[in-house]
Amino acid sequence: MSGILPEGKIVIAIDAMGGDHGPPEIIPALSSVLAQRPDVAFRVFGHKDLIAQQLSKDPALARAVTIIHTEKTIGSEDKPSEALRASKGTSMRMALESVKEGEASAAVSAGNTGALMALARIVYKTLPGIHRPAIASVMPGIKEESIMLDLGANVLVDAETLVQFAVLGAVFAKKQKKIDKPRVGLLNIGSEDIKGPEHIRAAGEILKRIEFPGTYHGFVEGDDIMKGEVDVIVADGYAGNIALKTAEGVGKLVKHYFTQSFNSPLAKLGGLIAYGSLRKFKHQMDPRLYNGGVFLGLNGLCIKSHGGADSLAFSQAVMLAVRLARHGYIQQVIEDINHVAGQETFLNPQAAG
């Protein structure tokens, strides 16, 4: 299941039918990935006419793409259970299956999150020893970017699962940030050992004494996420999802304030003069640059793009897939989880999925 073709290319499976826009945004995203990474090829799942129409605009991309025609698509509003029953032959499922069969190294979809997670668990299966998969994303920060997980694959989880998330996130940070010993913080509501809910405190106690592929930094609070002083922020899916969505909401509020304030003729003139700075500010604030939720803990890579992603946003999700595939994320996790499990009896084999 290496996903590297004889010619040494990294192959990424693309669900071209997921999300609000489909091929008109997804195919141009692949052009931009290919421009940065000529070592990448794509297996694109979806309606062949819609895909071919977009490919006709970029012959270089057309040479790097294999189209696999599908008639069926999972709707963005379908319930995961219904989507699952009718998933055979859909672009989403077939993209995952091509990873499972070793034809591609990672799958990227902008489709229905619940259906994608359910299908990824069925098609890929959970890695041996891992209790629960998690969703991770790259977060912006004042000092540096960080990796945050879980962003909502789970709700509240136990301490052992949080420790596994620390391993999953640390290996991600190693590959993404090219560092040796990522600093890992546990999201909590205070920095002292006695603060916070029981499952967080218990996970902190375990992380203090075990050896794992990162350095345990201690508790971090919500306002530490954007400081970027740790490389990985570990949270249960309840706290992680609330933090992620709150950050998105504040971003929208800032954008609203900004647009509302700079609407006079004088402000527009000032904005024109400060054009370069304004553009830099808007670029840094652009949430599209952080598009891509990575499903971790499964025996295959899957990246969920935002449903509303345009080509710039979708290309970021594909680049995440390329980086993780290139650096052997899954093999590394298997080794590290086994190493952690060997040190402690808390990793309960019955609970493994």
Add this chain to the structure above:
Amino acid sequence: MSGILPEGKIVIAIDAMGGDHGPPEIIPALSSVLAQRPDVAFRVFGHKDLIAQQLSKDPALARAVTIIHTEKTIGSEDKPSEALRASKGTSMRMALESVKEGEASAAVSAGNTGALMALARIVYKTLPGIHRPAIASVMPGIKEESIMLDLGANVLVDAETLVQFAVLGAVFAKKQKKIDKPRVGLLNIGSEDIKGPEHIRAAGEILKRIEFPGTYHGFVEGDDIMKGEVDVIVADGYAGNIALKTAEGVGKLVKHYFTQSFNSPLAKLGGLIAYGSLRKFKHQMDPRLYNGGVFLGLNGLCIKSHGGADSLAFSQAVMLAVRLARHGYIQQVIEDINHVAGQETFLNPQAAG
């Protein structure tokens, strides 16, 4: 315990020694409150020389202030348990006691949060029928401001306690926003009924069927907080604190990006031309305007100001105290909690404290 002096004034008790700055920022804050609300008087607790020195700059304020000299202060780093033992005669405790004794309607302190909550619980006591006090604050929003609680007085709580928070928050919103039926949302990680942790779903079920001083809107997500489409956002202290701190962190990141982007001579020229708009934008983004965590569920009003508050920020916290005191918050909560308790058997009287 009305706190309204014979002359019809609202009296606010001020801990002048709490926070990073003490009287040099706290006393000027009172000048600005008095300018807006000539019906307010203050009982100011702290070192008489430091207070008098500041009062000498504003004779009108000096006439509205009664100084109560204290020698002792609770340190910002003291542990709540230690602070409690040594609290007698401190400016913080004496400010709370003056509310308890009916000499003032509310107390405001920028001191140690843990010590202030512990002391407020001891001095005021929890209101009859209320399981746990909560901390609430006004949050900015695209449409409107909202009230969010709990911001960290508790960690995870049960469904009944969340329902009580809904009552505490709805009454706050009625007083703060001068509305009749505040829309109340429950913070969760999805909007469907089946999403999220058990305690949140159970609270949603109760809020659907009871009559309480608000309208139940359903679940809201992190990005809904800043939309301002509901008047009250109810969360356990774990999720609420993480959301609040994350929002603060994003605010700091935006400020960092902004300062970093607008540092060229051209950007400065543009900024000068767009000065009015830039100032408006910075004002809207100013976290000082939302300073003030209100302790709810106690038999007395207490507002916690940020420790680093300057006079502008501290004056916002005092204005919150004035509004809640003027509109009889506590009496209203007592009535509404009893009304809710009368409808349902879930409010367990043994758990009241």
